[in-house]
Amino acid sequence: MSLPSDEIDQRHLDAIADADQYPYWYDGANEPDSNPTLVRTENCDLCVVGGGYTGLWTAIIAKERDPSRDVVLIEAGTVGGAASGRNGGFMDASLTHGVGNAMARWPDEVEILEELGWRNLNDIEATIRKYGIDCDYERTGVIEVANTTHPGEYLDEVRAEYQLLTEWGYDVEWLDAEAMQAQVHSPIYTGGLWSKSTSAIVDPAKLVWGLKTTAERLGVRIYEDTKATDLKRDGIGVMVTTPLGAIRAGKVALATNAFKPLLRRLANYIAPVYDYCMVTEPLTDEQLASIGWENRQGLSDLANQFHYYRLTADNRILWGGYDAIYYWGGKVSTELESRPETWAKLSQHFFETFPQLAGVRFSHVWGGVIDTSSRFSVFWGRAMGGRVSYALGYTGLGVAASRFGASVMLDLLHGRNSIATRTQFVQSRPLPFPPEPFRFVGIQATRWSMDREDKTGKRNLWLKGLDRMGLGFDS
Numbered sequence: 001m002s003l004p005s006d007e008i009d010q011r012h013l014d015a016i017a018d019a020d021q022y023p024y025w026y027d028g029a030n031e032p033d034s035n036p037t038l039v040r041t042e043n044c045d046l047c048v049v050g051g052g053y054t055g056l057w058t059a060i061i062a063k064e065r066d067p068s069r070d071v072v073l074i075e076a077g078t079v080g081g082a083a084s085g086r087n088g089g090f091m092d093a094s095l096t097h098g099v100g101n102a103m104a105r106w107p108d109e110v111e112i113l114e115e116l117g118w119r120n121l122n123d124i125e126a127t128i129r130k131y132g133i134d135c136d137y138e139r140t141g142v143i144e145v146a147n148t149t150h151p152g153e154y155l156d157e158v159r160a161e162y163q164l165l166t167e168w169g170y171d172v173e174w175l176d177a178e179a180m181q182a183q184v185h186s187p188i189y190t191g192g193l194w195s196k197s198t199s200a201i202v203d204p205a206k207l208v209w210g211l212k213t214t215a216e217r218l219g220v221r222i223y224e225d226t227k228a229t230d231l232k233r234d235g236i237g238v239m240v241t242t243p244l245g246a247i248r249a250g251k252v253a254l255a256t257n258a259f260k261p262l263l264r265r266l267a268n269y270i271a272p273v274y275d276y277c278m279v280t281e282p283l284t285d286e287q288l289a290s291i292g293w294e295n296r297q298g299l300s301d302l303a304n305q306f307h308y309y310r311l312t313a314d315n316r317i318l319w320g321g322y323d324a325i326y327y328w329g330g331k332v333s334t335e336l337e338s339r340p341e342t343w344a345k346l347s348q349h350f351f352e353t354f355p356q357l358a359g360v361r362f363s364h365v366w367g368g369v370i371d372t373s374s375r376f377s378v379f380w381g382r383a384m385g386g387r388v389s390y391a392l393g394y395t396g397l398g399v400a401a402s403r404f405g406a407s408v409m410l411d412l413l414h415g416r417n418s419i420a421t422r423t424q425f426v427q428s429r430p431l432p433f434p435p436e437p438f439r440f441v442g443i444q445a446t447r448w449s450m451d452r453e454d455k456t457g458k459r460n461l462w463l464k465g466l467d468r469m470g471l472g473f474d475s
Helices: 010-014 053-065 099-105 107-130 152-167 177-183 204-217 264-268 285-291 340-353 398-413 438-456 461-469
Strands: 041-049 071-074 090-092 142-147 172-175 189-195 199-201 221-223 230-234 237-241 246-254 271-280 298-301 307-311 317-321 362-372 379-383 388-392
Touching: 010 340, 041 053, 041 237, 053 071, 053 204, 053 246, 053 398, 071 246, 090 107, 090 398, 099 107, 099 152, 107 199, 107 204, 107 398, 142 152, 142 177, 152 172, 152 189, 172 177, 177 189, 204 221, 246 398, 271 340, 307 340, 317 340, 340 362, 379 398, 388 398, 438 461
Parallel strands: 041 071, 041 246, 071 221, 142 298, 246 388
Antiparallel strands: 090 199, 142 189, 172 189, 230 237, 237 246, 271 317, 271 362, 298 307, 307 317, 379 388
16 A cells, blocks of 8 residues: 655645644543652562553552552653553454464464453453543444455455354454445445454553552552662562662562563563554544444454554544564664654555545654564563563553453462463463564564565465464564
8 A cells, every 4th residue: 555755645744744743642631640759678569560551450450359468560751651651542352463363373272362352351341440440441343444455365364254253152243345335434445344342442541541540549659760770589579679779579570561671581572663653633523424434443454564543532533553663673762753754654545545534634643662572462471480470572452461461470470370371372482583683684574575465465485484483573
């Protein structure tokens, strides 16, 4: 769907010219007060490192399981300031990045993993209701959309997925071209698969701030601008060092995601990848009528390099994805959150999909880093004799899976035997990424090959080789 930069329509560049370069979710949200920096040595039963979804869910679940447990959470910046506060707000029940990935990697566990994912999404919904978290939660489902730019083989694969999900009793609907157009109108749509209850949309910043408020009400002590710089054994516990203080903890849960891990060996298992998105100005009633979308589902392309898009509570369209940018050496920096060439490409794609919205402008554009693993899904482990546990590698689907990741991390940390901990999904790890320069070259070759497959429907020898090795890179 992309065009060379010199062929991008000037009108599509004009549409992003005045956009604010920060997440739309931060506008007008009821952000909680900031928390102090840790400036002394404190003691606790559990120290959670990381103030995103995984860290907050870990703290909340720990207190729910044992209200007397003393829990401290530290965050290097501000709670929700990274991926958890700037994602697209898609909350998917899948823990494995889709049924296809689960079948390829854990074929004997697919049904139980799907069931665990379903329960996890239901538990999130119950928690939102229990604690009164106002986060614009809508369980509208998601449509995997086929369009005229996709090879026919892609639609055949989704038909097969539809048959499988139907056999399992899922509430899914196959949409041919006419039915797809009746749901959301675009001249390029050719079909889709609507999974009606396995996905929700949410305001991600309101969710993360609501979780923060909930954690504090449960008695969790939170420190912001408090970066963990070292981790070492301390008697029967662990010492977490920060620039101005320290924490002596009985156990430690690491939820640092794409950022440099405190356990150095974990750096081989994740690749920080930048994703970019944008939000339109609010649509008028006439503009909304021109595209339909009355059921407000989340939408996602079938392609390797896919777009994700949804309506916000005030009827803007969030539009993101396609490019997944890995920078040399796994660089992570706030300056990389800006990438005008990707926003220009996304604008072009938006108006190719919805030409009836010509003249609409984008109000916000931004980017953020996600933690990619070679198996496209979260993985776990323990260190320091079981005193430390971690959950990493969500690959862009952590809004819901982070709660499951937190729950399993606590199970592992406290030796709790559960259905989840007995699965190979939890017990296994992804293959590590190679070191530089092979990592950078390999990822670029993979992106080129995926783009080629999206155009031809054929997997080349490079992708087939990665399939055999169990390695992957997803947009």
